[in-house]
Amino acid sequence: MLSHGLFGLCSVLSILVARTTAAELTAAGLPILDLQRDTEAYYAIIGVQTGRDSDTGYRPARLEIDDLQKDVVAFSLYIQALQAFADADNSDPLSYFQVAGIHGRPYIPWNNFNQVAGAGPGTSAFGGYCIHNSIVFPVWHRPYVALFEQVIAMHAQAIAKTYTGPQATIFQSAADTLRVPYWDWAANSQMPAVVSQQTVHITTPNGDQEVSNPLYSYKFKQALDPNLFPGGGLADSMQTFRSDNANAALAAGNLMDRTWLALTKSKSWNDIATTATSGTSIEGIHNDIHGYVGGTSSYMTFLDWSAFDPIFWLHHANVDRLFAMWQAANPSAFITVPKTNPGTFTIIPGSLDNIATGLTPFTSSQLGQTYNPTSSRYLSYFGYSYPGLNDWNVTAKQLKSNVIQQIYSSYDPNGIFGKRDVHQTSGSTLQLRGGFTPGAKSKEWSIGIAVDKFDVGGDGFFLRFFVSGVPQDPQDWFINDDCLGSIQVMPTPHSGHGPFPVLMEYDELSLIREVAKAGHDPEDVHAVARFLEKNLEWRVQKLDGTVVPTKQVPSLIITVQDEEVTFPTDNTELPTYGKKTLHPDITKGKAGGYVRSRRR
Template identity: 40%
Template sequence: MSRFVVTGATGGAPNRLEINDFVKNDKFFSLYIQALQAVSSNNQVNIQSFFQLGGIHGLPYIPWDDATGDQAWDPSTQWGGYCTHGSVLFPTWHRPYVMLFEQIVQKNAEAIAATYRVDQAAWKQAASDLRQPYWDWAANAIPPDEVIALKQVSITGPNGNKITVDNPLYNYRFHPIDPSFPAPYNGWATTLRQPTSTRPNATDNVARLRLVLRAAQNDITSSTYSMLTRVHDWTAFSNHTVGDGGSSSNSLEAIHDAFDPIFFLHHCNVDRMLSLWSALNPGVWVSQGDSQDGSFTMPPEDPVDENTPLTPFWNAPNHFLGFRWYSRHR
């Protein structure tokens, strides 16, 4: 059976942009919004749909692209998502995850660029250069309105005219809500940020979100600086908590938040932190540890190291991606 192979985006290695700069680039933003709409509207059983990609992280605890462990998943003893929360694998596991998302978004963007009738060559080049933006919370913890406040955004459409479209960065609408979701998530038709309550009629509270993020800014900035300048051991770095951190393995937010479109902006920045920290600490890489609470493919407290397969990501039709491949990536 053929597997979906994670290659990352094609077309060289142009820089990823910080989200505040990204939204000012009309071609990138227009293509990204339309590509994200396409991925989000895919049938939720499609492994390239936003739902399936978000579901790799935690709920609904199902195989992605038939990636299973040597033993059947035991919900009574092990964490049910693929994410390696609390483990030394946490930073490197998210690298192919972000690459997978970036790869699928770019593929959709390239198809969309081919429909442009005005300045098509420039739009095709923009699609080739398109990379997942990152949210640099250490510099600015409050994302731009295009991410957290605007339910609709203005973009340039295929005819070269400005059009107003629903904003797929604002939330993700489930179609349908998965029956495995626990309360209160089983009552919410969309992802919510700072929900006003746990009832089914809850709404976003953007003003509250801004207050919370603004109040956390100094701590986030200082914690990030400390991580980059004072932490020189892989075990300590791999679970240094900034934002949601690597140690939140038992949080309900940790099992649901990957469906929020901001998740990949956040983890793209986590991947950036990995690159920065690695440059500051040459020769230091994944140390030995254990799988903590386990994952969908790993039993709890299993030994892990740089040779542990990064499930469910395939780098060939029948081989999972491993750390050594990623030590040479970017």
């Protein structure tokens, strides 16, 4: 078991200084502390400072992983830095093992933060620091990915200095602007090719070489302590792995459609940020990616294991990017209505989340100044940007216009302002919704979903939806063409086996494609309602593939609704949505169907 003392900054600095000079740490944007104060010190996440222009506000962009790979110099540095990160000893608080462990397992304190009373292994309290099903979900993960990026930058700076001759300047310049990449799963619903390659070709200080690919898998240094990683299965593996059916599941997930609806329909922070409120949220789509990549039994499927898989960081950089796009398109939106927090390692369940909620264990100063939603609100606080989010040379109004145009060009499956050359045209509504023009109005149909995250004995589960019959073999459900979509319900990481609180999760799935494929006019309410009443079905399936009778999930509420959407006359404004009209007869009488007295 790792001792609490290992998480003090003294151990951080003693390990770092042994292999990196103070000047290199400063160049990488990392804090240098007085070792005499180490018992009071915290590791400060201040963002990578190199490559920034303090006069103009310019910050280097995080690039899509395929674009980063095209830059041989930057990609070579990233791969070597990620490998150095993964190679660090488990006892190093800035090792991959411990940084990944912040998200869930091994449920041990990090960065000088102690557990709240009653939390920790052996109890029914929540484990890990990660915040899910909460309005602070996106801004908790922002400093988390920034921490990952900060350590990558530290290693990249050290590695760049090992190049000599003409390469020295080139690699140093690349190290200064290097930021972690993202995977845009909304535009390309396949895992990046590079994450499935066991080796990659890069330029090292010793020339071009084929090296082990740290994006393929994280290899554990030693057998995991069964007290901290119980249960066999994943705990018995010495390296991370993914579902063999990941790409098929991703392709069937309608990710562009879901992302488009989240970015365009959500007008309040609470709606876009979390599954704790109704509608399509960034968190809900995020959950699905975990399930599609992880399948029934691999690391990404489980919140308390997922950060060990290197694809986690590509995924969460994209979650951060999409949320930043929504922020730019809704510049005045912020947390206004507090919501309860489900509880974490350091947050008591039932606490109210607001603009001052402490995002432990992330601190912005060496004295332990904890981040909160206000101090984690903008990318500029952390020293990076994304393509198309250059906020330093434009007004907020112009940035909003630019980003909305980017949302249309990247994710609009309707093709209102022109078709695009995108990867995900197969199965997209783009092929099914012809005739839409700027300023047009239409009725859009969707499924509303509400369920208690812990309603299947505290285990994670999938909700599968069908419109043309349910395949006999449950193993075929998630990749079958008749499956209109799946929702992965991910209980907050926890120790013990209950009792669990009631923690409702909400989501939406679009029915636009199914209505169009069936040849129905969405304006013909009677015809669409009768079609869905006859054909819409749903099933509950645990992560290991076990089918759960729907009647054994008493909290489940499935509704069908329509909304009138009005498209703008140009691509600088988002569509507007009218009031939802519920159609209770479509699901009434079915297990999990609409019952007026059960609405939450």
